[in-house]
Amino acid sequence: MKTTTEVRNQLVSMIGSTIKIAQGYENDFDPAKVYNRYIKEITDDTSDVKYPKTFVCIARGEQRRMIAGEINNLLSFLIMHVVKRPDEKTDVQILLDSAMRDFERFFEMNDTLGGFVQTLDLVEFVTDSGFLDPEGVMIMRVTTERFKYGGE
């Protein structure tokens, strides 16, 4: 069974490498701007070149021992995505809507993270609803489930 950080890093890697216009998504994510932890300094850096930025954080882990020695490992991740409108005419919430569609598609199409987990679910999300204009922020909570069987 993959370790927690391996799952996190796979999530980071796949978000950065998969969400591409060439692959049918609406945005091109730069792998260099998908971080494997929350970095406050980068969050508050409003330089245009820093956007869009994505932070993937391990939020919580839980392990349950099931019958017959099976272990169910549940992980929660917070994915924070920050966009900024490039000019006055662009509605930042439309940018955020577009990113949200990409994430939803990503979660649907990659629900095992390439075999690293058994399930991947977007549990809930919040957005800044326009408060942070010209920035837009969306935080998603996703959970993954892994099963470890006897002898694994």
Place this chain on the structure above:
Amino acid sequence: MITVNIVTDEDRFRKVADALEFLSSEEFFRTIPLAQFETKILMFMRSISPEDRGLTKAYRSSLGLYFKGGMQSFKDGWRVARETSGDSITFRIWNLLETVGGDQGVRKFSALEYGNSASSFIAKRTYVFQSVEGAWVTIKQGRTVQHAGRTGANVIGRTSDYIAQVMLPEIGQHINELITRRLAK
């Protein structure tokens, strides 16, 4: 402290404002579920009878609107957005504005807000009331935006503050305390 901002223009949207005044009685806020508030506003907006101008429907008379230069009318479309944070709720009443006139042809604006541009007609109208364990208890009118002790249009300082103080508490109650403490440092 719960802050509710109903975004409309106090001068040009007089009739709307008057109606909202009626709606914003203490009893109204005390009893109405928040989810129904937007519906209520929308119902009111839709109850206004526009003047039929053929291709467009004008709200000039029915809303008491007056614009300088050119004929302007509202498309028959309204949108109300609710913005919720840990301790404030903002209702923005948006419309699609269609400007018809002279050489300018037809211009459309959308998502007008906060009177922050020359083409904007909407200013803030603010209602403030407190929440005690989810029940609305008081209402005051005419306050500006308040959030976490900060006041005014620039209530949001750093993005990380907003994430830590407002957004994270809305995500998964059982994980937010730890995360919020960690990120607030």
